[in-house]
Amino acid sequence: MQRLKALTWDHPRGYNALAAAAARPELTESGLAIAWDRQPLEGFESHPIADLCDRYDLVVLDHPHVGEAVAGHCLQSLESVFGEEVLQALEAESIGPSLRSYRFAGVHWALPLDAATQVMAVRADLLERQVPLLWEDVAELSRSTGKVALSLAGPHAALSFLSIAAAFGEPPAESDPDLLVSKDTGRQVYDLMCDVAARSPPSVREKNPIGILGHMANHDDVVLCPLIYGYVNYAAPLEGNAIAFHNAPRRIAGGRPGSTLGGTGIGISRRCEVTPALKRHLLWLMGREAQVSFIPGHDGQPSRREAWHNAGVNARWGSFYENTADTLEQAYVRPRHDGYIAFQGKASALLRHAFEERAAADRVLDDLQALYASHRSAGGER
Incomplete structure (x- = not known):
């Protein structure tokens, strides 16, 4: 044997x-x-x-x-x-x-x-409007309800940053493996995340995706999480409220659902x-x-x-699978060089601190690029 x-x-x-x-x-x-x-x-x-x-x-x-x-x-x-x-x-x-x-x-x-891949999680029983399709709709729901949560704990602040950049037309480090993201796209992504993060319910700010989904199933202070790794178990739970999963937000109608x-x-x-x-x-x-x-x-x-x-x-x-399959088909693949995992964790901590401080976008982007460069292996593949 x-x-x-x-x-x-x-x-x-x-x-x-x-x-x-x-x-x-x-x-x-x-x-x-x-x-x-x-x-x-x-x-x-x-x-x-x-x-x-x-x-x-x-x-x-x-x-x-x-x-x-x-x-x-x-x-x-x-x-x-x-x-x-x-x-x-x-x-x-x-x-x-x-x-x-x-x-x-x-x-x-x-x-x-x-x-x-990251998809949108919604408490459909609490959402009094159509499920948002675009990032501008997500931001408006955040402003009007205060019940939109970003997944930022652990590596997830960086992962969300990468995803939104992909939705905004620039998959990070894809066209140029040495450049994480351009300043123009980076500013748009950072400003959007900073805005939504400021109103993200405190109850889930330190939770990983499993923690956020568990909280959503059992509490009513989070109506929507626009980017969170999908866990089918929460779509038909044995206890708590069911969570509906949908494709990740896009920047424009018909655009790419940005997701890592x-x-x-x-x-x-x-x-x-x-x-x-x-x-x-x-x-x-x-x-x-x-x-x-x-x-x-x-x-x-x-x-x-x-x-x-x-x-x-x-x-x-x-319907977890059919409602999110389009996002998975177009999902962004992260860099995979030796050193990327360390970058991901440090970049997330950098972003969380920047959101709390409302730091200037250009400075944050410079720091992210420097961090990325320092963890990229010479000649390494994506």
Whole structure:
């Protein structure tokens, strides 16, 4: 019996489907046993990937860690495990940039288990108007109600900044990997965020996305969060009020819904012996049966496009998937060079302080660019 140690994140969306899949009789019959450990969300976002790969055979990670993983030589490429033909099929089946976000230095480093991006969360029972489509509508709702919350804790201030810049027509560091964002776009994004942040309800200012969504489900002081990582579990909760999820705001009608890709993938550490049984299990997790039925049925959030448009899946989960699929298809992919994770955390702290101080936009943008440059590896890929 091959016994593997695996690590995921401590939330029903991150754990339940993987644990249930590992308990399937077919796995034991194939001579494979996988024990899934859990770490808190904050550890998932910041813990050094090389350390985790030293201790685990399979590691659930998010795509901005791949540059760090490549630098640490701690993962096996998917090409070396599955071959090009399998990856081409997965690319065709995966929604948005779910698979290609794990491509770095010419190869892929994780299987796209779970797809997510920032979307709009709304307490539809409290919203006395149509769901906002544009950022100007969001700002007006903030001014008129004081019940619009920005997700700013942890890395999320920086992630929201990146998303709004993408909606405003300039995906950060995309046309020029050395420039985070131009002054013109940066000022518009900063001024908008500063304005909405000033009225963001104090009750959720220090909460991560799970905390904000949990608060929204059980309290009435937050009507809308315009950019927050979608968690399908809150669309049809066992307790509390249901939260409706919609596409992220756009700058103009018909424009791009600015959003920064999230989601998770399964990386295979170099310590792992890849057997035929393990390959079959991992590809089963990516396949139609698991992605359309098994994973949504165990609190997971699939990465297969077909699942996001499946009528049964949407009926069970309050149309979460079909209402946000457009945002995911167009989601912005962050830089992934070694050093990006550290930048993301420091940039968020810088922005939170700037919002509190109502600091001048140009100074904040200069500081952000300097911080970005200091954490960008020489010659590193996005």
